[in-house]
Amino acid sequence: xxxxxxxxxxxxxxxxxxxxxxxxxxxxxxxxxxxxxxxxxxxxxxxxxxxxxxxxxxxxxxxxxxxxxxxxxxxxxxxxxxxxxxxxxxxxxxxxxxxxxxxxxxxxxxxxxxxxxxxxxxxxxxxxxxxxxxxxxxxxxxxxxxxxxxxxxxxxxxxxxxxxxxxxxxxxxxxxxxxxxxxxxxxxxxxxxxxxxxx
Amino acid sequence: xxxxxxxxxxxxxxxxxxxxxxxxxxxxxxxxxxxxxxxxxxxxxxxxxxxxxxxxxxxxxxxxxxxxxxxxxxxxxxxxxxxxxxxxxxxxxxxxxxxxxxxxxxxxxxxxxxxxxxxxxxxxxxxxxxxxxxxxxxxxxxxxxxxxxxxxxxxxxxxxxxxxxxxxxxxxxxxxxxxxxxxxxxxxxxxxxxxxxxx
DNA sequence: GTCTATATTTCGATAGAC
DNA sequence: GTCTATCGAAATATAGAC
Numbered sequence: 358x359x360x361x362x363x364x365x366x367x368x369x370x371x372x373x374x375x376x377x378x379x380x381x382x383x384x385x386x387x388x389x390x391x392x393x394x395x396x397x398x399x400x401x402x403x404x405x406x407x408x409x410x411x412x413x414x415x416x417x418x419x420x421x422x423x424x425x426x427x428x429x430x431x432x433x434x435x436x437x438x439x440x441x442x443x444x445x446x447x448x449x450x451x452x453x454x455x456x457x458x459x460x461x462x463x464x465x466x467x468x469x470x471x472x473x474x475x476x477x478x479x480x481x482x483x484x485x486x487x488x489x490x491x492x493x494x495x496x497x498x499x500x501x502x503x504x505x506x507x508x509x510x511x512x513x514x515x516x517x518x519x520x521x522x523x524x525x526x527x528x529x530x531x532x533x534x535x536x537x538x539x540x541x542x543x544x545x546x547x548x549x550x551x552x553x554x555x556x
Numbered sequence: 557x558x559x560x561x562x563x564x565x566x567x568x569x570x571x572x573x574x575x576x577x578x579x580x581x582x583x584x585x586x587x588x589x590x591x592x593x594x595x596x597x598x599x600x601x602x603x604x605x606x607x608x609x610x611x612x613x614x615x616x617x618x619x620x621x622x623x624x625x626x627x628x629x630x631x632x633x634x635x636x637x638x639x640x641x642x643x644x645x646x647x648x649x650x651x652x653x654x655x656x657x658x659x660x661x662x663x664x665x666x667x668x669x670x671x672x673x674x675x676x677x678x679x680x681x682x683x684x685x686x687x688x689x690x691x692x693x694x695x696x697x698x699x700x701x702x703x704x705x706x707x708x709x710x711x712x713x714x715x716x717x718x719x720x721x722x723x724x725x726x727x728x729x730x731x732x733x734x735x736x737x738x739x740x741x742x743x744x745x746x747x748x749x750x751x752x753x754x755x
Numbered sequence: 756g757t758c759t760a761t762a763t764t765t766c767g768a769t770a771g772a773c
Numbered sequence: 774g775t776c777t778a779t780c781g782a783a784a785t786a787t788a789g790a791c
Contacts, residue, residue: 756791757790757791758791759791761786761787761788762785762786763785763786764783764785765783765785766781767780767781768779768780769778769781770777770780771778772778773774773776773777
């Protein structure tokens with residue numbers, strides 16, 4: 358889908374995505390005009406159309422980067438059989454999820470702040486979403502009757518813990534080294550399952 | 557701030573807020589035009605201006621309802637002294653938070669889906685926000701050096717658990733009675749603090 | 756590749772009749 | 774209280790020169 362395969366224009370393209378990521382996150386997608394992005398880069402609005410056909414496509418590409426990274430994680434979980442096997446696979450996934458959220462923090466914030474714009478985007482005609490939304494896949498996993506409700510609540514709970522501490526409330530823990538914070542989160546989610554399983 | 561004190565027009569006003577809540581949540585604030593709202597109510601766009609001076613004011617009023625309800629909870633917590641006393645007060649707050657999120661689920665979803673629109677709204681000149689944003693107050697509490705980091709992570713973690721299970725992933729637990737779900741969430745957050753404190 | 760200039764559309768908001 | 778009609782401002786997107 359990208360436009361120019363030329364090797365130098367690719368830099369500009371990447372800069373556009375960088376600026377868009379920041380502006381979309383901090384002012385919101387709808388409140389950010391193409392003029393905002395262009396001015397920040399010292400070019401004009403029209404130049405953006407050389408790299409992206411539509412404004413939507415900029416957001417879409419940022420979305421897909423997170424989607425693809427997250428999809429790999431979910432594929433792994435969905436490879437297990439729905440039921441006890443999936444519960445057994447959960448602890449390992451939790452650990453990977455911590456790394457994932459630390460690595461993708463910027464894109465996760467973009468998604469968190471622009472949920473409605475993204476919903477409209479992927480729910481649209483144009484974009485062939487043979488690739489199902491991550492959120493929907495997670496909901497399906499958590500809604501499965503093949504897993505005891507208490508377990509499923511604990512699974513959702515760990516997602517909540519990781520998201521809240523590492524992404525949403527991240528501002529409160531700015532001064533804490535990532536590794537230390539990650540260790541505390543892992544400890545917390547481990548307790549969540551440990552105690553829950555024992556009951 | 558509301559316009560008409562007349563007793564019958566108040567119904568229409570409330571209906572406007574109901575429809576706006578639904579559309580803002582499902583399509584997003586920016587993607588929802590006043591025409592969308594008016595048509596749903598069988599009136600014209602211009603009629604809305606009899607009840608609200610600006611489109612912003614509709615969102616603002618919905619925002620303030622959640623803000624006021626949540627502010628009461630936070631006031632209570634902030635009444636304690638920063639440090640061990642606040643940690644001691646936390647378990648009780650957690651319990652109240654579960655009820656709060658169940659009661660205010662619709663407004664919480666609105667806020668979650670329109671974070672950027674709301675940030676622009678309250679960060680604006682017009683609205684005297686002597687009332688500080690809830691998020692900022694929470695971040696300050698969670699960032700306090702007077703409380704051990706492990707404790708603060710657990711506090712943030714419980715917020716994450718409650719939000720994720722009762723609001724964000726709520727769709728996965730649609731068929732579960734609220735009371736049962738609330739009980740499981742309370743059990744989970746209690747474990748979170750119980751084990752964490754023991755360490 | 757980037758520019759200037761402009762077409763097109765949509766939306767928030769206002770004026771004024773009823 | 775609700776309507777018709779319209780204004781004015783942005784913003785997306787396009788055309789075409791350089």
